[in-house]
Amino acid sequence: MNSTGRRVAILILGLAAFGLPAAVHAQTKDTPRSPHPQAQRLANWLVSHRGAESGLPVSHVGDGRFKDWCFTYDAAVAALAFIALDRPGEAERIIDFYITSKNARRLGGVIEAVRVVPPYDGKDWSVRTGANIWLGLASYHLFLSTTADKYLTFAAWIGDFALGLQDSDGASPTHGGIKLGPPGDAAFHGDQHFGYDAQLPGFEQIFATEATIDAFALFNLLQGQPGMGRFKSGRDRCLRWLKKVAWNRGQHRFNRGFHHEPDLAVASDVHAWGISALGVARLDAIEPGAAEQMVQFVEANCLSTVVYRSPDGREATVTGFDFVDHEALRQLKRPPLVSPEWTFQMANAYLRLSDDFEAAGDKEKASLYAHKQRHLLDQVMAMASTLDNAAGLPYASLGGVPVGHENDTPVQGSFSTIGVAYGILALTGYDPLRPPGER
Incomplete structure (x- = not known):
């Protein structure tokens, strides 16, 4: 799973290292809109690290x-965070790196991790x-923000890469x-x-529900652009797979994927992303x-x-979402946990539900669902240092x-760019899986 598959480091981080460098300065001339104050503090952390x-x-x-490692998924979501804050210049620096850095590419796509400082060498060469x-x-969202064609071209290049991996x-x-x-x-x-x-198993043997939802979202965005009708067919095939293969009719939820047979494991993120990307109406077409x-x-x-327990010794009781279900916890032999990233994903899913039901007059x-969304945000932000x-x-x-989807969590006291x-x-209510017209 790409959201847990960032080769999670075993981190040991004292609070002294948390604020390095101490001075927090934006590195572009963009003037951001006035965001939620907590979102601004999170942005300051991103700029610092x-x-x-x-x-x-x-x-x-x-x-x-x-x-100095940067995982590609983290870079993408950080760029989207800057777009959400109306700071496209920060996002441009990130995306421009991947457009121009040819040694970050392999097997027709972009590798998992590079070093953020010269010589910007690859650190995880899997794709x-x-x-x-x-x-x-x-x-694509940066293209909408800037109207610069190079960002649409790059998004379409990645869209074609994903089309090539569709059955x-x-x-x-x-x-x-x-x-x-x-x-x-x-x-190798x-x-x-x-x-x-x-x-x-090799990656080409696994059909992932998460990747298929991601692809649906990207294809759905691209197919509306001139000359990109090919992505409409890809989008519709994604929907077919989600309905015919991924949907678990007995439990009314998505399976994690397919490898020789359905992978029945529970991944909470595919449900949040499925709601965000598809919305109520498309999901009703799968099952009312x-x-x-x-x-x-x-x-x-x-x-x-x-x-x-935060690194400074503060304690907070927090309710949020784990990576797996309670049954998997018994197999993993670990206590329950809360993932800020995956809980924030569910907060955006709740917002999608609230918007959809509002539009339907309910x-x-x-x-x-608006109340559920606000409650989750308050819960997770209690974990912030x-x-x-x-x-x-x-x-x-x-x-x-163990996360339950391939990797382990970092050690206590670490902090996460993706979170x-x-x-x-x-916090800004910006959901990149939703087309602008559906927000």
């Missing part, structure tokens, strides 16, 4: 083994569809699904396999009431209330435990 020349965010601050598509989403065989049981990544180079043992282990049934499922099975449901007017968030409330960036999106 990035490559001075490249503008790329440092994904895992404080871990010497991953010093995953999800991270690429999010980079495409960021580039277009109408007779296939996985027709319309998007592969987790392209095949690897046979010259374990290339494009989980853990670089040739005994584990699907959106609210998904919410009921993840609230019953993935919602956790935990005591979070004031009661619109008010219900603030220093010098910059606010950071952990990757999860527990450190050094901070997604916090900005949720």
Whole structure:
């Protein structure tokens, strides 16, 4: 999963390192609109923890083994956060890096991680569809913000990369699904396999619900542009796969994916993203009431209330979403946790539901989901640590435990670029999976 698959570092970060550098200055001439004050503090943290020349965010601050690493998905969401704050110049620095840096490309796409400082060398050479598509989403929204054609061109390049990884065989049981990544180079043992282990499945063998939702969102944006009708067919195939393959009719929710047979594992993020990208009407076409049934499922099975201890010793009782369901926790042998990133995703899903029900004239449901959205924001922001007017968030409330989707969380005391960036999106109500006309 790209949202957990950023090769999570095992971070040890004291509060002393949190505010480095101490001075927080924007590095462009953009004048942002007046955002939510908490969003501004999160933005200050992003500006403080990035490559001075490249503008790329440092994904895992404080871990010497991953010093100056930036994961592509994190970069994409950070760019979207700056767009949400009406600071496109900050986003341009990030996207321009990937447009111009050819050694960040491989196997037809963009690699997972690069160093944020010269020589900007690759640090994780695997290529995953999800991270690429999010980079495409960021580039498309930057095109809307700036009208610069190069960003539309780059978004379409990534869209074509994703189209090439879609099963277009109408007779296939996985027709319309998007592969987790392209095949690897046979010259490198374990290339494009989980853990670089040739005994584990290759990315091209996995059809991921998450990547298919991501692709639907990008194709849906691109298909409206002149000369890009090919993405409409790709979008419609994604919908077919989500309905025919990913939808779990017994539990009224999405499966995680497909590998030889349906992967029945629960990933809370695909439900949040499914609601954001598809909305009530498209989900009703899968099953009447699907959106609210998904919410009921993840609230019953993935919602956790935990005591979070911040690096400065402060404690807060927080309710939010785990990466997995309660049954998986027993198999993982870990306590429940709260992920700021995945909880912020659900906050945006609640906002989508509120907007959709408001448009349909259902004031009661619109008010219900607006209340749920505000409650989640208050809960997660209680986890923020603030220093010098910059606010950071952990990757999860527990450190050094298995996520349940491939990797472990960082150790206690670390802070997360992806949590901070997604916090900005949720606090501003900016949802990149929704076309502007559906916001």
